Amino acid sequence: MKAAFLSILFIALFSQLIGQEISIHLEELTTPDYIKAVEKSEKTCLLPIGVFEKHGAHLPLGTDLYIAREYASRAAKQEYTVIFPWYYFSQINEARHQPGTIAYSPELIWKMLQETLDELSRNGFEKIIIVNGHGGNNAFLNYFGMAQLSENRNYSLYLFQPDYSSEKIVNAAALTPPDKYDSHAGKSESSMMSAIVPEAVHLNRAHKQSGADLDRIKHMENIYTGIWWYASYPNHYGGDGALASAEAGKLILEGIADQLVEVIKTVKTDSLVPALENQFYKDSAEPIKTKQ
Numbered sequence: 001m002k003a004a005f006l007s008i009l010f011i012a013l014f015s016q017l018i019g020q021e022i023s024i025h026l027e028e029l030t031t032p033d034y035i036k037a038v039e040k041s042e043k044t045c046l047l048p049i050g051v052f053e054k055h056g057a058h059l060p061l062g063t064d065l066y067i068a069r070e071y072a073s074r075a076a077k078q079e080y081t082v083i084f085p086w087y088y089f090s091q092i093n094e095a096r097h098q099p100g101t102i103a104y105s106p107e108l109i110w111k112m113l114q115e116t117l118d119e120l121s122r123n124g125f126e127k128i129i130i131v132n133g134h135g136g137n138n139a140f141l142n143y144f145g146m147a148q149l150s151e152n153r154n155y156s157l158y159l160f161q162p163d164y165s166s167e168k169i170v171n172a173a174a175l176t177p178p179d180k181y182d183s184h185a186g187k188s189e190s191s192m193m194s195a196i197v198p199e200a201v202h203l204n205r206a207h208k209q210s211g212a213d214l215d216r217i218k219h220m221e222n223i224y225t226g227i228w229w230y231a232s233y234p235n236h237y238g239g240d241g242a243l244a245s246a247e248a249g250k251l252i253l254e255g256i257a258d259q260l261v262e263v264i265k266t267v268k269t270d271s272l273v274p275a276l277e278n279q280f281y282k283d284s285a286e287p288i289k290t291k292q
């Protein structure tokens, strides 16, 4: 009798345990589950970053939000970590002439990102991986990453940088005709969006505007100017979205998620970056004592 009761209790507890998978999404966690999630993730979390901006005439304004979040959730389902909710405080000054662009000031995007990281750290995360879905952020995020060394931090920041030459991604590109200017809202982004949220994609409108590179300042060699993108793509559209396919998009997403899984594993076991940072902070406090 006692044994039967215990086995029923065991089954009940076991099934409850299986049924209680902890969510990968920060916004879905209760406070007690949040504490478990910080431990389960080995104090590692993902911050996917997107933006609201025009994506040709055929993709939604939130395209980069969808894509960055999709990379993150596909990866976190394979290697547990916690994903920060929709984050859209990005560098997007080059598209301020287009309707629907939400361009916060440079000061605000800096502060928003710094305080988001500080708050994640204050709440227990020690390693934060940024998953960037917006090309306009590339220079900003590299500089931001370097600027973390300006003062002592009690977390490490890692920036995921996908390798588009991986086999899965090259195979995906081969499923569709070549896109000469495949960049913003071009074939690849349109393929991924066709796989993620097909009801928000309108490939039949992709030719309403040109996504060709006008290359208007090509005579200015060895010169950088912030207007370079507008000089090339005033429609804020680069490539040909009509060439997209959902099947190719699925393969690209799988390929990038595979890479992100490896990055999460590497970051979880990494003790070198935090150790180097701590040594650096120590040395920086008294540079005069740094051995010459």
Ligand SMILES: [Zn+2]
Pocket: 055, 063, 064, 133, 134, 135, 184, 185, 189
């Ligand atoms: Zn985009």
